[in-house]
Amino acid sequence: MTVRSDRDHGQRYRPRMSCLKKVEATVVQMQDPSTGVKGANQKLNVTTIPHAITGQDIVAWITKNMNMDNDEAQAFGTMLVAFGYIYPLQDHKKLVLRPDGSLYRFQTPYFWPVQKWKAEDTDYAIYLAKRNIRKKGVLDAYEQEEYNKLHKWMNHKWDFIVMQAKEQYHAGKARQKADRVVFDCKERAYWIVHRPPPQTHSAMDYGLDRHIDPNAEEKKTYDYYRRINIYTQQAIMRSRVKSSVSLGALVKYMTTFKNHDPFLVPCLPSNPWQTDDDSYWELNKPDVEIPTKMRVERWSFSFYELLNDPRGRADFKIFLKKEFSGENLAFWEAAEELKWGTAASMSEKVEHIFKTFLAPGAPRWINIDGRTMGLTVKGLEHPHRYVLDAAQTHIFMLMKKDTFYRYLKSPVYKEIQKKAISPAPHDFSEAQLQQNMRNRRPSINPIITWQKEQEEKAKAAAAAGPVDIKKLMASKLDRK
Amino acid sequence: MEPQLQGQVIRQLFFLIGATSVNSILLRKDLCSCRKGMLSSPHQNTPRHREILCFLVEMAAQPSDTLATLKTESETLKTKLEEERAKLHDVELHQVAEKIEALGQFVMKTRRALKGHGNKVLCLDWCKDKRRIVSSSQDGKVIVWDAFTTNKEHAVTMPCTWVMACAYAPSGCAVACGGLDNKCSVYPLSLDKNENLAAKKKSVAMHTNYLSACCFTNSDMQILTSSGDGTCALWDVESGQMLQSFHGHAADVLCLDLAPSETGNTFVSGGCDKKSCVWDMRTGQCVQSFETHESDINSVRYYPSGDAFASGSDDATCRLYDLRADREVAIYSKESIIFGASSVDFSLSGRLLFGGYNDYTINVWDVLKGTRVSILFGHENRVSTLRVSPDGTAFCSGSWDHTLRIWA
Numbered sequence: 004m005t006v007r008s009d010r011d012h013g014q015r016y017r018p019r020m021s022c023l024k025k026v027e028a029t030v031v032q033m034q035d036p037s038t039g040v041k042g043a044n045q046k047l048n049v050t051t052i053p054h055a056i057t058g059q060d061i062v063a064w065i066t067k068n069m070n071m072d073n074d075e076a077q078a079f080g081t082m083l084v085a086f087g088y089i090y091p092l093q094d095h096k097k098l099v100l101r102p103d104g105s106l107y108r109f110q111t112p113y114f115w116p117v118q119k120w121k122a123e124d125t126d127y128a129i130y131l132a133k134r135n136i137r138k139k140g141v142l143d144a145y146e147q148e149e150y151n152k153l154h155k156w157m158n159h160k161w162d163f164i165v166m167q168a169k170e171q172y173h174a175g176k177a178r179q180k181a182d183r184v185v186f187d188c189k190e191r192a193y194w195i196v197h198r199p200p201p202q203t204h205s206a207m208d209y210g211l212d213r214h215i216d217p218n219a220e221e222k223k224t225y226d227y228y229r230r231i232n233i234y235t236q237q238a239i240m241r242s243r244v245k246s247s248v249s250l251g252a253l254v255k256y257m258t259t260f261k262n263h264d265p266f267l268v269p270c271l272p273s274n275p276w277q278t279d280d281d282s283y284w285e286l287n288k289p290d291v292e293i294p295t296k297m298r299v300e301r302w303s304f305s306f307y308e309l310l311n312d313p314r315g316r317a318d319f320k321i322f323l324k325k326e327f328s329g330e331n332l333a334f335w336e337a338a339e340e341l342k343w344g345t346a347a348s349m350s351e352k353v354e355h356i357f358k359t360f361l362a363p364g365a366p367r368w369i370n371i372d373g374r375t376m377g378l379t380v381k382g383l384e385h386p387h388r389y390v391l392d393a394a395q396t397h398i399f400m401l402m403k404k405d406t407f408y409r410y411l412k413s414p415v416y417k418e419i420q421k422k423a424i425s426p427a428p429h430d431f432s433e434a435q436l437q438q439n440m441r442n443r444r445p446s447i448n449p450i451i452t453w454q455k456e457q458e459e460k461a462k463a464a465a466a467a468g469p470v471d472i473k474k475l476m477a478s479k480l481d482r483k
Numbered sequence: 484m485e486p487q488l489q490g491q492v493i494r495q496l497f498f499l500i501g502a503t504s505v506n507s508i509l510l511r512k513d514l515c516s517c518r519k520g521m522l523s524s525p526h527q528n529t530p531r532h533r534e535i536l537c538f539l540v541e542m543a544a545q546p547s548d549t550l551a552t553l554k555t556e557s558e559t560l561k562t563k564l565e566e567e568r569a570k571l572h573d574v575e576l577h578q579v580a581e582k583i584e585a586l587g588q589f590v591m592k593t594r595r596a597l598k599g600h601g602n603k604v605l606c607l608d609w610c611k612d613k614r615r616i617v618s619s620s621q622d623g624k625v626i627v628w629d630a631f632t633t634n635k636e637h638a639v640t641m642p643c644t645w646v647m648a649c650a651y652a653p654s655g656c657a658v659a660c661g662g663l664d665n666k667c668s669v670y671p672l673s674l675d676k677n678e679n680l681a682a683k684k685k686s687v688a689m690h691t692n693y694l695s696a697c698c699f700t701n702s703d704m705q706i707l708t709s710s711g712d713g714t715c716a717l718w719d720v721e722s723g724q725m726l727q728s729f730h731g732h733a734a735d736v737l738c739l740d741l742a743p744s745e746t747g748n749t750f751v752s753g754g755c756d757k758k759s760c761v762w763d764m765r766t767g768q769c770v771q772s773f774e775t776h777e778s779d780i781n782s783v784r785y786y787p788s789g790d791a792f793a794s795g796s797d798d799a800t801c802r803l804y805d806l807r808a809d810r811e812v813a814i815y816s817k818e819s820i821i822f823g824a825s826s827v828d829f830s831l832s833g834r835l836l837f838g839g840y841n842d843y844t845i846n847v848w849d850v851l852k853g854t855r856v857s858i859l860f861g862h863e864n865r866v867s868t869l870r871v872s873p874d875g876t877a878f879c880s881g882s883w884d885h886t887l888r889i890w891a
Contacts (some may be wrong), residue, residue, distance in 0.1 A: 022799060070818070070819065075819065078860060079819070079841070079842070084824065204864050213755050214692045214693065214734075214735050224550075228554060228556075229553065231557045231560075232556055232557050235560040235561055236560060238564050239567050243571050243808040244808055245573055245808070246575075246805070247574040247579070248807075248808075248814065249805050249807040250574060253790065253833070254580070254583065256787070256832070257851065259832075260787070260832035261832050261834065262831035264834055264835075265831065265876045265877075265891075266589070266830045267586070270876060274876050274891055277594065283876070284613060284614070284874075307745040339701070343701045343702035344704050345704045345719060345720070345721040346719045346721070347722060354684070405841050445629060445634065449612045449654070449655025449656065450656050450673070451674070453656050454654055468771045
């Protein structure tokens with residue numbers, strides 16, 4: 004008697020293989036003598052195999068009874084073979100359904116990948132030993148290797164294994180030749196599924212075990228219920244929106260962005276993946292001089308889209324410069340940097356932000372209401388990364404509700420709209436496409452782009468910082 | 484004295500002792516950053532103080548709560564929550580979708596096949612430059628590809644197998660990966676092809692069980708991770724410090740996704756306990772949770788506007804949840820789809836939902852109408868990971884057949 008281990012590969016933990024129940028129901032239907040797949044006796048070598056079915060019959064039955072296309076039916080059929088419900092008679096190692104005259108048979112339910120027990124190594128050892136007894140040298144290379152391995156690991160019960168193998172061999176000999184061949188085929192198919200040959204896979208492989216068994220009920224203690232109750236109470240008090248409103252918003256988003264989705268409307272000039280021509284990416288680079296019309300249109304959809312696009316943000320900065328209100332965006336950017344920056348640099352960033360934006364008389368003083376300013380300054384005594392949240396939200400809302408709309412009506416935006424280019428769609432011939440494929444260009448490494456960006460930022464920061472009068476005068480005096 | 488009065492006296496004493504002790508705890512400088520106790524100042528009205536007060540008052544008022552009463556209370560609360568949710572549910576998604584025109588036929592083909600992994604591909608992520616991809620596999624290899632030219636740019640060998648999580652940094656200068664080693668490590672990429680990237684590796688996250696997913700936030704400096712030990716955590720890359728941890732799942736957390744919204748402070752995670760939770764990154768609290776799936780949730784992905792998210796599960800369905808209405812609004816399933824969805828992602832406009840399934844296929848769903856618009860074949864083993872490129876021009880699927888395919 005083998006001691007079953009607790010970890011039976013996830014089969015008991017949860018309905019991970021619950022999909023197999025549906026599959027099994029279908030397979031039972033397929034074997035129905037009147038409405039199932041039509042089988043016939045086939046001659047294989049010297050023996051006659053009863054109830055052999057062809058691949059194309061299987062596909063046809065699935066297409067008709069499960070309401071699928073041919074391709075999908077073939078994919079489903081492959082799943083049946085991969086899980087071992089149907090096994091191929093020819094080329095038994097490749098578990099794929101071929102929609103032609105290749106022969107298959109239904110596996111006996113005893114060998115189905117049921118959820119109750121797993122294929123033990125002991126059983127595999129017995130199977131290999133049995134084949135070895137029948138005829139020496141019949142095992143494949145990988146099977147021989149496995150056999151040697153198992154022999155080493157299970158040396159202590161090898162006598163038992165050999166004895167079992169001999170018993171099964173003798174029992175098999177007592178059967179009729181046809182039955183024996185059929186049974187051998189079935190057993191072989193079972194082990195191909197559960198111990199796949201190297202370089203192949205089997206569908207029984209499901210990956211890693213989950214760590215926590217979710218079927219194990221969480222201890223329903225006092226604390227557990229208190230936690231649930233507090234959470235549910237808070238959830239009840241949450242503000243909700245009517246379904247019509249929120250679904251309407253989803254639909255609105257989809258319709259707004261429909262023309263910008265390359266899967267729905269082809270992008271101009273052409274999708275680089277389809278034509279091997281990367282002009283689309285060249286035209287839409289983050290630092291390009293003249294953006295495309297689609298890109299400029301996208302900036303008008305929402306303030307978030309404008310800020311997210313580096314070219315859009317740059318254009319917005321030009322507008323703010325003209326309005327002499329660049330400090331809001333600069334503050335927002337600085338607050339973002341604080342939020343997402345390293346923990347080590349936080350205190351100095353907070354210092355810098357306070358000196359530049361919040362202190363009374365600061366060079367780039369932001370105009371926020373007294374209460375928010377009070378809260379922020381107080382929080383700055385014990386700074387953490389979310390200390391500027393209130394102020395940042397206030398400034399963001401200000402920009403979103405006021406500055407953004409003025410930007411869209413401004414001459415800066417109108418000018419960029421006029422200048423924006425609308426590339427003509429590519430129309431490559433077959434030969435040109437072939438040539439494109441050969442000439443695929445590599446792009447600049449993102450590391451280099453990033454380094455350049457950082458340099459630009461440093462230069463801009465130095466230029467925008469408050470001018471040190473003393474240094475300026477000193478340099479002027481020096482020259483004299 | 485009457486027993487009633489005795490009981491009252493004891494309760495009042497208990498409250499007084501409890502309140503004063505909490506007050507003194509609050510005044511200890513090393514435990515709490517507030518400078519005034521809670522009884523002395525009306526200004527200290529933070530949620531934490533309120534919670535403590537409420538707890539004490541409740542304790543004083545109900546000394547004999549049995550498990551049974553709590554259980555019934557939780558049940559009534561849950562039904563009340565469902566009622567509240569149902570009150571505002573005035574229209575179904577397919578009704579709203581009636582006015583929208585149907586999609587045409589789609590022709591999506593494999594445009595690139597990236598071969599080079601020696602074992603199952605488990606995870607992939609796009610770089611912001613829209614053409615580079617990082618992918619990780621079961622044998623511990625993490626490869627950075629220029630998918631457009633199909634060249635391999637970098638390759639790292641992790642010291643563990645089953646690298647289930649990998650992410651590209653927003654700057655494009657580093658990749659993060661992790662798996663059975665319970666850690667998330669960040670590898671800075673270099674321009675020198677011959678440099679050994681493993682030398683500069685930085686261990687950032689430490690969990691007590693396998694790492695299932697990782698994601699950079701808006702910068703290279705912070706990483707969000709989820710693990711088989713049931714928790715998610717936010718880490719500071721430079722110091723390796725944990726900034727926030729998120730507890731609430733009852734089983735392994737398998738996936739997470741960061742919200743794209745301008746406030747960018749929330750993320751959603753899905754786990755083996757069939758629950759998907761939305762978390763606030765600042766406080767570590769679970770803000771919303773949904774428990775309608777029937778099996779493990781393998782993948783969650785936000786809708787591009789950040790107001791909804793989709794999840795793919797082993798129960799062979801993908802579901803769409805609306806965050807503002809606080810409910811599930813659509814189920815994407817078919818009788819003929821029996822095997823679980825391992826990975827989902829939206830197209831740029833959010834109209835299409837791509838799902839990679841365990842039966843080697845990719846199904847493309849119309850998010851509004853709830854119908855399947857296309858099924859894609861090509862992989863020879865289950866599709867384990869699927870991501871749409873940052874500009875929406877293509878999507879990449881990674882599979883256990885050792886290859887990655889770009890579809891457009």
